[in-house]
Amino acid sequence: MIRTFREHQLRRTELLDGPWDFAKDPENVGIQEKWYERFPQDTQSLYVPSCWNNELGLYDYEGVGWCRTKLQLDHTRHVRLILHAVLGHADVYLDGKHLGYHYGGYTPIEFIIPSLAAGEHELIVRTDSTLDRLTIPTENVDWFHYGGIIRSVELQYLPELFIQQFKIGYELSGTDANVSVQVQIRSLAQAQQTTRLTLIEGGQELQSEQIVVEAGGTVTYTADLQWTGVRLWNVGQPELYTVQARIDEDDQIERVGFRRIETKDQRILINGQPVYLKGVNRHEEHPEWGFAFPPKLMHKELDIILELGCNSVRGSHYPQSPYWLDLLDEHGIVFWSEIPIWGALLPNDTVSEPLFQERALTMIREMIGLHIHHPSVVFWSVHNEIDTRTPEAYALTERLIQAVKEQDTSRLVTYATMHPLEDILLPLFDVIGINKYFGWYEGEVGGFKAMLEQFHERARQLGAGDKAVLMTEFGGAGLFGDVGWEPRLFSEDYQAQIVAEALDIFRSDPKIGGTFIWQFADIRGDLKSSSRHFRDRARGFNNKGLVNEYRKPKQSFREVRRIYRSWSE
Numbered sequence: 004m005i006r007t008f009r010e011h012q013l014r015r016t017e018l019l020d021g022p023w024d025f026a027k028d029p030e031n032v033g034i035q036e037k038w039y040e041r042f043p044q045d046t047q048s049l050y051v052p053s054c055w056n057n058e059l060g061l062y063d064y065e066g067v068g069w070c071r072t073k074l075q076l077d078h079t080r081h082v083r084l085i086l087h088a089v090l091g092h093a094d095v096y097l098d099g100k101h102l103g104y105h106y107g108g109y110t111p112i113e114f115i116i117p118s119l120a121a122g123e124h125e126l127i128v129r130t131d132s133t134l135d136r137l138t139i140p141t142e143n144v145d146w147f148h149y150g151g152i153i154r155s156v157e158l159q160y161l162p163e164l165f166i167q168q169f170k171i172g173y174e175l176s177g178t179d180a181n182v183s184v185q186v187q188i189r190s191l192a193q194a195q196q197t198t199r200l201t202l203i204e205g206g207q208e209l210q211s212e213q214i215v216v217e218a219g220g221t222v223t224y225t226a227d228l229q230w231t232g233v234r235l236w237n238v239g240q241p242e243l244y245t246v247q248a249r250i251d252e253d254d255q256i257e258r259v260g261f262r263r264i265e266t267k268d269q270r271i272l273i274n275g276q277p278v279y280l281k282g283v284n285r286h287e288e289h290p291e292w293g294f295a296f297p298p299k300l301m302h303k304e305l306d307i308i309l310e311l312g313c314n315s316v317r318g319s320h321y322p323q324s325p326y327w328l329d330l331l332d333e334h335g336i337v338f339w340s341e342i343p344i345w346g347a348l349l350p351n352d353t354v355s356e357p358l359f360q361e362r363a364l365t366m367i368r369e370m371i372g373l374h375i376h377h378p379s380v381v382f383w384s385v386h387n388e389i390d391t392r393t394p395e396a397y398a399l400t401e402r403l404i405q406a407v408k409e410q411d412t413s414r415l416v417t418y419a420t421m422h423p424l425e426d427i428l429l430p431l432f433d434v435i436g437i438n439k440y441f442g443w444y445e446g447e448v449g450g451f452k453a454m455l456e457q458f459h460e461r462a463r464q465l466g467a468g469d470k471a472v473l474m475t476e477f478g479g480a481g482l483f484g485d486v487g488w489e490p491r492l493f494s495e496d497y498q499a500q501i502v503a504e505a506l507d508i509f510r511s512d513p514k515i516g517g518t519f520i521w522q523f524a525d526i527r528g529d530l531k532s533s534s535r536h537f538r539d540r541a542r543g544f545n546n547k548g549l550v551n552e553y554r555k556p557k558q559s560f561r562e563v564r565r566i567y568r569s570w571s572e
């Protein structure tokens with residue numbers, strides 16, 4: 004399942020999920036040997052979507068992997084092929100022909116293939132999970148980055164006139180919405196064609212228009228609709244509207260929620276009401292599935308997060324599944340979406356590299372394209388823990404913020420800083436996220452107080468004193484099951500104690516608008532015996548989860564549940 008609701012009633016779609024052939028290519032000879040024309044004989048079966056590192060013998064395999072499946076067409080058809088997410092570098096081949104290359108990991112890659120002939124076709128994907136100094140994330144990163152096709156592969160059958168894009172935007176004034184709908188209709192036909200475009204919401208026809216599309220052309224139709232008295236989406240108030248754009252033989256369904264987001268007096272306001280964010284950082288990762296996190300487990304994850312008393316989730320550190328965001332939309336939970344620039348160990352010269360910047364900009368565009376309609380998304384975050392003391396970081400940030408604003412001005416632009424007292428970027432953002440680990444990497448938990456006082460003063464001096472500030476990371480490791488009589492480092496007791504103390508400090512600081520604990524669940528780390536990083540990651544995991552990797556609660560979970568549930572919004 005890609006979404007929790009049907010995206011099409013008319014368009015026929017099919018998932019190519021299931022067993023694919025898989026061949027690893029550790030010597031990287033596949034291109035030279037034309038594996039895209041002659042797939043190797045010696046393969047293993049790999050379920051798609053998945054990460055190959057969850058298979059026997061491939062736990063540590065980083066590099067090139069080739070995946071192949073066959074598809075059957077009963078008639079010649081126009082098709083749209085969507086690979087919903089492939090980690091790292093992806094080259095897609097159909098019947099030996101290169102359809103295209105994509106770099107990324109958490110956003111879809113798609114191709115329109117007109118008149119694909121009836122019969123059998125071979126689809127091959129070459130993926131490369133290797134990280135280096137210009138990949139995003141770069142080679143030193145605090146999660147295991149896996150390899151493979153991590154989200155569904157979808158085949159859609161297109162009629163000659165089809166809906167290529169459907170976007171819904173709006174301006175709110177009270178409960179009146181100025182809704183602007185954009186439908187792009189594309190023709191794969193040899194001659195001019197006419198179709199009737201109808202917009203439908205909740206079974207009601209909103210607008211209907213005859214549209215003429217030239218042979219091979221594209222028409223963008225825009226409708227401005229006035230909706231009065233809309234039900235507003237808010238935290239714990241998941242009011243959603245499902246809108247269908249329909250032409251004679253095709254359709255697309257999108258879902259939106261109406262809410263107004265702003266900041267005032269250092270608070271996040273939704274529909275004019277301040278909301279205190281009670282959150283966790285969530286990696287979309289599981290020991291058996293890697294990043295190919297199954298929808299069924301997302302439901303359970305959501306239940307656990309609700310049980311904890313959260314009203315928000317930071318999607319650390321990459322664009323998460325639309326299915327997950329659908330669930331958040333449906334439960335009125337705020338989401339923070341970000342791209343995987345993970346900076347703690349990022350060399351500062353990397354951020355000025357044109358290729359790195361191009362990749363980052365593409366990731367921003369693709370993340371926004373993927374998540375634009377989700378009312379749960381309140382924040383677009385452009386990077387995490389880069390060296391925000393430098394002019395290089397400043398220059399990159401300006402570009403990234405500009406890219407966000409070109410696509411969406413209705414949400415808050417943010418980032419997470421690990422240098423709050425020296426950061427020169429504070430004035431650039433709507434919201435500032437602070438990552439700090441007093442009680443773990445530095446000093447005692449009480450150190451947060453003095454740090455925050457200095458931070459607020461500094462922000463004021465930089466002209467950023469009115470910005471909303473969130474504690475986006477804090478916490479410490481607690482090994483599941485390690486409980487004793489006193490709070491020792493790495494015990495559940497110690498973790499529970501520092502998280503609880505930190506939460507108290509933040510809640511009594513009127514300039515802090517919310518807290519995101521690092522982290523929801525333990526995750527696999529990226530430990531290499533040859534590298535000096537992350538040597539404190541016992542079991543090879545980042546153990547700062549409130550639940551372990553199998554989502555079993557630690558003491559910190561119970562403490563946070565007590566605290567979050569006692570806080571009013």
Ligand code: ADA
Pocket residue numbers: 145320347387388438476521545547
């Ligand atoms: C950083 C980082 C997280 C994680 C955390 C930790 O703040 O953003 O991804 O690595 O530290 O556990 O140290």
